[in-house]
Structures are given as structure tokens and as C-alpha cells.
Amino acid sequence: MILYIKNMVCPRCILAVKQELGKLTDQPNTVTLGEVTLEKPLPEKDLQLFRERLEALGFELLDDQRQKQIEKIKNLLVSLVQKGELEEHFSLSAYLGKALDKEYTTVSRLFSEVEGMTIEQYFILLKMEKVKEWLAYDELTLSEIAWKLGYSSTAHLSAQFKKMTGLTPSHFKKTGNSRRTPLDKIL
Numbered sequence: 369m370i371l372y373i374k375n376m377v378c379p380r381c382i383l384a385v386k387q388e389l390g391k392l393t394d395q396p397n398t399v400t401l402g403e404v405t406l407e408k409p410l411p412e413k414d415l416q417l418f419r420e421r422l423e424a425l426g427f428e429l430l431d432d433q434r435q436k437q438i439e440k441i442k443n444l445l446v447s448l449v450q451k452g453e454l455e456e457h458f459s460l461s462a463y464l465g466k467a468l469d470k471e472y473t474t475v476s477r478l479f480s481e482v483e484g485m486t487i488e489q490y491f492i493l494l495k496m497e498k499v500k501e502w503l504a505y506d507e508l509t510l511s512e513i514a515w516k517l518g519y520s521s522t523a524h525l526s527a528q529f530k531k532m533t534g535l536t537p538s539h540f541k542k543t544g545n546s547r548r549t550p551l552d553k554i555l
Contacts, residue, residue, distance in 0.1 A: 371404040371418075372436040374428040377446050381427070388421045402443035438482050440468065441475065442490070449494045454518030460491055493554050496532045499525065500548045503541045510537050 373385060386399045392414045398405040410418060419429045430436050444467050448454070461472040464487065468475055479487045495517050502508045508516070514525040529537050533547065540547065 369406045369409045371406070372430040372439055373402055373404065373422060374430055374435070374439050375426055376401045376443065378450075384425055385422070385427065388418060388425070391421075392418055400443075401447055402439045434478060434482055437468075437475070438479060441479055441487065444468075445487075445491055445494055449491075449498050449517070452498065452516040454516065456515075456518050456520055458518045460488060490554065492528065492532065496529060497549055497554070499529055499537065500533075500540065503537055504548065506541070 376382065376385065382399050382401065385404060386397075389397055389399065389404060393406075393410060395407050397407075409415075415429075422429055430439055441464065444464065448463070461476075464475055465472040476487050479490070483490065498517065499513055502513050503510075510525065511522045514522045517525070519525040519528075526537055529535070529540070533540060535543070535547075
């Protein structure tokens with residue numbers, strides 16, 4: 369049985385979901401971003417309790433197929449950006465098409481209909497939040513950040529950052545991280 373969970377964006381989210389699941393069952397499970405795989409279904413009473421506990425933590429158990437697909441897309445992109453290993457000529461359409469085993473145009477249309485923005489726009493927002501994180505922690509140079517996120521140049525990253533945030537990367541760095549957005553609040 370696979371359960372799909374909305375708003376899981378980090379390893380702490382996985383830990384929180386595992387802990388809540390552990391309070392209900394001792395059956396083997398696998399928890400990844402946005403998904404819980406169980407060997408057998410939870411009894412309805414336990415499933416409802418799990419749903420309520422997840423909601424108290426800011427997560428949502430998904431029932432709708434379209435929402436499940438959207439959450440899977442988001443989780444794939446969050447994981448990809450968090451790794452920070454994008455190649456310069458990375459193809460979002462090829463990556464998602466392969467990962468989801470679906471035509472990119474179908475996936476893209478669904479995402480835009482449900483979320484009101486394109487997958488590409490969402491992906492850029494995720495990358496900008498990662499840039500903000502790295503700038504705030506002052507661990508990488510702007511050129512290292514550009515390379516890790518697949519930008520062709522520091523100038524390209526800086527221009528996109530300014531367009532999206534209204535600030536240059538250096539100005540953002542000076543003002544601190546008060547302008548960061550949690551990943552689950554991007555949409």
C-alpha cells in the first residue's frame with residue numbers, strides 16, 4: 369500500500385512521518401519524500417488517526433490522483449534541487465518524463481492546471497530558495513552556487529535572482545535570510 373503525503377520537503381519531514389507511523393503500527397515501511405509504502409493497508413481507524421496526526425504537523429494525506437501526481441512532481445524537484453548537482457544543460461522535461469514514465473506535455477499540462485504556474489516556474493522558485501539558503505549560510509561563492517544549480521554563468525544566476533527577488537545576490541546576503549520562503553509554501 370502506498371500513501372501519498374503533501375508538504376514533505378526535507379529529511380526532518382520524513383523523520384516526523386516515520387515517528388507518527390511508528391505510533392500506529394510496527395509493520396515494515398518505507399518513508400520517502402511524499403510517500404509511505406506499507407506491506408499491508410492500515411485499518412481504517414488507524415488511517416484516520418494517521419491523517420489527523422499528519423494534519424497537526426502540517427502535512428496532508430492525499431486521496432485525489434491528480435494531487436498525488438503533482439506531489440510526486442514537486443518531491444522529485446525538491447530532492448533534485450536540494451542535492452545541488454544539476455548539470456549546465458539539464459533538461460527538466462527529459463528528467464521528469466523519465467522519472468514519471470509519462471509524456472512531459474501531459475505532466476506539464478496537469479501541473480499548470482492544478483497549480484496555476486508551469487513546472488519550469490516552480491523549478492526556478494525552488495532554485496532561488498536554495499540560492500537564498502546558500503547565500504544566508506555564506507558557505508559557497510556565487511560562482512559555486514551557479515555551477516551546483518546548473519547555471520551557465522554567475523551573471524545568468526544573478527539576473528534570474530534579481531528578477532525573482534528584486535535584490536542582487538550580494539544585497540540579499542547583506543540583508544540576511546529574513547526573506548526566505550519555506551519550500552512547502554512556494555505554492
